Amino acid sequence: MQIPLRTLSDVETYVRNREWCDARLSACPLHPTGGCSFARHGSYARVTPQGLRIARWYCPEGRQTFSLLPDFLAARLSGLLAAIEDSITVASSAKSMEAAADALRGPDVTLPGAVRWLRRRIRGVQAALAYVAPEMVIGAPASRSMPEIARADGRVLLGLRRSLSPQILNSIPAPLGFKPTSGTGWPRNGIGQHEMGPDRDIASHYGPLVCGSRV
Ligand SMILES: [Zn+2]
Numbered sequence: 001m002q003i004p005l006r007t008l009s010d011v012e013t014y015v016r017n018r019e020w021c022d023a024r025l026s027a028c029p030l031h032p033t034g035g036c037s038f039a040r041h042g043s044y045a046r047v048t049p050q051g052l053r054i055a056r057w058y059c060p061e062g063r064q065t066f067s068l069l070p071d072f073l074a075a076r077l078s079g080l081l082a083a084i085e086d087s088i089t090v091a092s093s094a095k096s097m098e099a100a101a102d103a104l105r106g107p108d109v110t111l112p113g114a115v116r117w118l119r120r121r122i123r124g125v126q127a128a129l130a131y132v133a134p135e136m137v138i139g140a141p142a143s144r145s146m147p148e149i150a151r152a153d154g155r156v157l158l159g160l161r162r163s164l165s166p167q168i169l170n171s172i173p174a175p176l177g178f179k180p181t182s183g184t185g186w187p188r189n190g191i192g193q194h195e196m197g198p199d200r201d202i203a204s205h206y207g208p209l210v211c212g213s214r215v
Helices: 011-016 081-093 097-105 111-131 146-150 156-163 166-171 193-200
Strands: 002-005 039-045 053-059 064-070
Touching (some): 081 156, 097 111
Antiparallel strands (some): 053 064
């Protein structure tokens, strides 16, 4: 299960300060009144951005891990929400999906692979935004438009991630929210599965504890 780690840091600051070490989850989300053996369970790395780790807890009784995902990070796709937003901006002004995918992914990725990569991002964001209504954004005056309300540092997705409650994020598809997007256009042949990473993987391999005594 993913839980937002509220932070105003950008990715560089988060990595430099090893903010995953100081992340806190005060109670088990499955047993908020206690009574289980809920405990910190180290951290795991994302392949990208390099050096980034995510704090993790585990409830043995509920057999569930809990990952604290920093606000700037995409859920179930590699990279940052801002980078996904940039990809969609490129796609919206390109001649074709193929031209946008080629420009974004470069010569090292086959064109069909690049197009799948881009389509996953576009579908994910479209599906997520279809769930979001202005009244969901905390403190939003009803008369203001969504982009106005949601923008943080010029970023719509980042603004929404920071504004929406954990409960609402759990009901919104990834990469904005945390809901698995199966059935909304994920490839069936397994291509791209590696991108979904250990966030979804309750039984993922548990990496070394890298925060020393603070783990
Ligand atoms: Zn528990």
